[in-house]
Amino acid sequence: MRRYLVIALPYLWLLGLFLVPFLIVLKISLSDLNLSIPPYMPQLDPSAGWEGLKDFFSQLDFENFVFLTEDDLYWKAYLSSLKIAVVATLLTLCVGYPMAYGMARAPSEWRPTLMMLVILPFWTSFLIRVYSWMGILSNEGFLNQFLLWTGLISEPLVIMNTTTAVYIGIVYTYLPFMILPIYSALEKMDDSLLEAAEDLGCSRLQAFWLVTFPLSKSGIIAGCFLVLIPSIGEFVIPSLLGGSDTLMIGKVLWEEFFNNRDWPVASAVAVILLAILVIPIILFQRNEQKQREADG
Amino acid sequence: MRRFSWFNLTSLTLGFAFLYLPMLILVIYSFNESKLVTVWAGFSTKWYGELMQNEAFLDAAWVTLRVAVISSTIATVLGTMAAHVMVRGGRFFGRTLFSGMIYAPLVMPEVITGLSLLLLFIGIGLDRGVLTIVLAHTTFSMCYVSVVVSSRLVSFDKSLEEAALDLGCTPFQAFRLVTLPIIMPAVISGWLLAFTLSLDDLVIASFTAGPSATTLPIKIFSSVRLGVSPEINALSTIMIGIVTVGVITTSIISKRNIARAEADARAAERT
Numbered sequence: 001m002r003r004y005l006v007i008a009l010p011y012l013w014l015l016g017l018f019l020v021p022f023l024i025v026l027k028i029s030l031s032d033l034n035l036s037i038p039p040y041m042p043q044l045d046p047s048a049g050w051e052g053l054k055d056f057f058s059q060l061d062f063e064n065f066v067f068l069t070e071d072d073l074y075w076k077a078y079l080s081s082l083k084i085a086v087v088a089t090l091l092t093l094c095v096g097y098p099m100a101y102g103m104a105r106a107p108s109e110w111r112p113t114l115m116m117l118v119i120l121p122f123w124t125s126f127l128i129r130v131y132s133w134m135g136i137l138s139n140e141g142f143l144n145q146f147l148l149w150t151g152l153i154s155e156p157l158v159i160m161n162t163t164t165a166v167y168i169g170i171v172y173t174y175l176p177f178m179i180l181p182i183y184s185a186l187e188k189m190d191d192s193l194l195e196a197a198e199d200l201g202c203s204r205l206q207a208f209w210l211v212t213f214p215l216s217k218s219g220i221i222a223g224c225f226l227v228l229i230p231s232i233g234e235f236v237i238p239s240l241l242g243g244s245d246t247l248m249i250g251k252v253l254w255e256e257f258f259n260n261r262d263w264p265v266a267s268a269v270a271v272i273l274l275a276i277l278v279i280p281i282i283l284f285q286r287n288e289q290k291q292r293e294a295d296g
Numbered sequence: 297m298r299r300f301s302w303f304n305l306t307s308l309t310l311g312f313a314f315l316y317l318p319m320l321i322l323v324i325y326s327f328n329e330s331k332l333v334t335v336w337a338g339f340s341t342k343w344y345g346e347l348m349q350n351e352a353f354l355d356a357a358w359v360t361l362r363v364a365v366i367s368s369t370i371a372t373v374l375g376t377m378a379a380h381v382m383v384r385g386g387r388f389f390g391r392t393l394f395s396g397m398i399y400a401p402l403v404m405p406e407v408i409t410g411l412s413l414l415l416l417f418i419g420i421g422l423d424r425g426v427l428t429i430v431l432a433h434t435t436f437s438m439c440y441v442s443v444v445v446s447s448r449l450v451s452f453d454k455s456l457e458e459a460a461l462d463l464g465c466t467p468f469q470a471f472r473l474v475t476l477p478i479i480m481p482a483v484i485s486g487w488l489l490a491f492t493l494s495l496d497d498l499v500i501a502s503f504t505a506g507p508s509a510t511t512l513p514i515k516i517f518s519s520v521r522l523g524v525s526p527e528i529n530a531l532s533t534i535m536i537g538i539v540t541v542g543v544i545t546t547s548i549i550s551k552r553n554i555a556r557a558e559a560d561a562r563a564a565e566r567t
Contacts, residue, residue, distance in 0.1 A: 003467065007388055010378035010438065014397040017435040021412035024419055095314070098307035105304045114308070116547050121315055123539045125496050127513050127520075128532040132318035135325065135333050135524045142321060142334060175315065233405025235499050240520065250407045254499075257411060267415070270408045281403050 029267035030060035040264050064268035074252065074269065078276065081249040084163065084238075085231040088170035092227050093220065095171055096178030100219075101212075103179070104186035111187075118183075122176045129173050130240050137165050137241070161243035169237040174230070178223040185219025186212070218291045225284035232280075233273055249273055319536055326529035333524040343530040353515060353531065360495060360512040363426060367433035368490035374434065375441025375490070376483055380471070382442065383449040384457075401439045409436060410503030417504065424506030432504040433497065437490035444489060448482035449475075481550075488546075492539075 031040040042059040068074045103114045121129060136142045137160040144156040159165050189212065197207040231237075235250035242248065249269065257266040326344075330337035347353060378398055385391075401409060413432045414424075422428060456478070460470035476483070498513035505511060520528055 003385075006377050007381050007385060007394075010374045010381065010442075011390070011394055013374055013435065013438070014378075014394070017413065017416070017431060018397050018401060019393075021416040022408075024415045025408070025412045028415060095311065098303075099311035102300075102304035102308040102311070105300045106308070107300060112547075112551070116543065117312060117315070120540065120543050121319075123492055123543055124319070125513070125532075125535055125539075127496065127498055127516055128322070128535060129319070131516070131520050131524075131528065131532065132322045134520070135529075136318055136321065138334070138524070140334050145334065172314070172318070175311075229403050230405070233407055235407055236517075240517075250405060253407045253411070263415070266411060270411055273405060274408060277403065277405070284403075 025267045025270055027060070028264055029064055029271045030062065031264050032059075032061075032063065033262055033264050064264050065272070067265065068268055068272065073247075074249075077247040077249045077252045078272070080247040081232050081234075082276070084166060084170075084246075084248060085228050085234075088167050088174075088231055089224050089228045091167055092171045092174055092178045093224060096175055096223065097182060097220070099175075100179045100182035100186055100216075103183050104189070115183075118176050118179050126173060127236060130169050130237055133165070133169055133172065133241060134160065137168070160241065161246075163242065163246045165241035165243075166238050166246055166248075169241045170227070170231050170234065173237065174227040177226040181222040181226065182216055182219040185216040189215050218287060218294070221287045222284070222291070225280055225287070229277060229280055229284065232277060322529055323533045323536060326526065326533040328526060328529075331526060333526055333529065343526040344534075347527050347530050347534075350527065352510075353512070353527075356510050356512045356515040359426060359509050363429050363433060363501075363511060364491050364494035367430045367494050368437060368487050370430070370434045371438040371490040372441050372483060372487045375438040375486055376445050376479075378438065378442040379446035379449055380475075383446050384454075398439050398442050401436045402443070404436075406497070406499035407503075410500040413500070414503040423508075424504060425509045428504045428506070429501050429509065429511065432500050433490075433494040436500065437493050440489050440493060441483075441486035444486040445479060445482045448479045452478055 028040055031042060034040055042056050099118075103111065103118075106114060134141075138144075139156045139158065139160065141160070143159070144153075147153045148156065159168075193211050193215075194207050197211045198204070202210060233250045234248060235254055238246050238248040238251050239254070242251075250273075253266055253269045253273070256262050256269060325333055325336075327339050327341060328336055329340040329342070378394075381388075382395060382398065410432070413428075413435070417424060417428050417431075456474050457470050460474045461467065465473065496513065497511075498517050501511045502514055502517075505514060516528060516531065519525060
């Protein structure tokens with residue numbers, strides 16, 4: 001009896017507050033905008049019985065999805081979210097890999113401290129970390145003050161409210177997610193492999209490229225997906241650091257819902273976003289599975 | 297032999313400078329006299345004073361704290377149950393769906409989670425306020441808790457539980473007397489994770505909060521949108537300070553526990 005309670009409680013919670021809400025989104029994405037409360041139709045009327053149900057289903061259609069494919073804005077928003085997320089992920093890899101490599105090479109008594117320094121920002125509010133860049137990147141911000149002072153530039157650079165600022169924001173906030181899996185892959189590596197490679201005539205660079213890098217591949221893949229998946233639907237970073245030309249789908253969805261109050265279109269945007277995310281999520285899970293099999 | 301080269305040292309120095317300089321600047325400039333955030337005009341703590349006078353921020357902080365404590369506690373109970381079911385539960389109807397529902401919220405974009413919950417609350421006619429934020433936060437953080445706890449459950453010896461059952465414990469007693477003490481560190485870190493996620497969350501709270509309840513991130517976001525303000529710098533500094541103290545304390549405690557366990561193991565070897 002108790003066993004069933006232990007299963008049922010989390011099960012029902014997730015059914016009611018995760019699966020059902022998502023089915024509602026799916027349903028509303030097939031509905032039409034209507035000037036009423038709630039602002040969509042058809043409404044399911046349980047008192048009408050079987051006829052009402054049939055009537056209800058006959059009114060659902062894919063109009064919103066057709067609308068999304070016809071309006072340029074949405075296509076561009078999806079594509080540019082993907083582009084921004086991919087470029088930002090690669091940039092994060094370029095910053096994160098040398099750090100993870102340095103950590104794995106550091107004297108072992110340093111490592112717990114370095115590890116803590118990587119994790120600490122993760123516990124700090126995401127919003128505050130994004131906000132901290134606003135004072136740095138603005139026209140009269142610290143970066144421009146510094147560059148003007150060094151004489152490298154004579155006019156302030158416009159970085160704030162551009163896509164560049166969004167890249168910086170993503171790299172900054174998601175860096176720990178990139179470093180940790182790569183570090184854990186590099187740390188497990190057997191050093192005698194490198195010695196063997198060098199004994200066999202590899203230069204240090206060759207040894208890195210032929211031994212270290214392939215062995216850290218699973219960490220790189222895991223890190224890249226951990227950065228890529230959340231950045232596609234990112235909202236906070238583009239809305240604080242990005243400008244009007246930075247199109248990201250998370251922001252479009254937000255505005256569609258809160259500013260235009262078009263719930264059906266917002267729901268359709270959400271459904272397509274999820275469909276796009278399914279591919280990287282499956283690839284990520286496959287990588288994790290392979291990793292577990294290799295470990296165990 | 298691992299060689300720690302100049303290249304390694306440089307990349308670590310630059311990398312950590314990148315991670316910490318923005319926050320350091322934020323902290324330093326929260327003590328700035330001037331209203332202009334990028335011009336230094338002398339040391340002052342007046343923004344902290346003004347923050348303490350700001351009723352709206354204090355109210356929001358109180359709401360946020362209440363939501364975080366309640367939701368992370370419920371999430372820890374549900375998440376631990378879910379982890380136990382996943383690791384020890386054996387087969388039951390709809391197991392695949394259950395595990396899918398635990399992992400899906402981890403990768404779901406926040407805007408979608410928020411939107412779907414809001415549509416549910418409106419659909420069932422629930423007024424938005426503290427209750428709806430608690431429900432929303434509990435739902436996504438219980439999944440994180442269950443991942444943390446189940447990784448601990450997987451790694452510990454099942455025969456301990458079986459021994460307790462053989463010795464006449466009911467399954468619940470076996471869980472309370474044997475399993476729970478062993479997985480306690482994971483349960484505590486699960487709670488801390490849930491608590492932090494709840495404190496941090498802006499997007500889901502924005503969808504599920506009503507006019508009667510505003511959380512701190514919502515408040516910060518709406519004022520930060522207009523630009524940098526010294527008051528927000530002061531608030532950020534307080535939050536960064538709390539997190540830093542918390543993380544350092546827990547790492548010292550866990551280091552001490554590990555050292556003690558090692559000492560115990562050595563003592564046991566000697567006897």
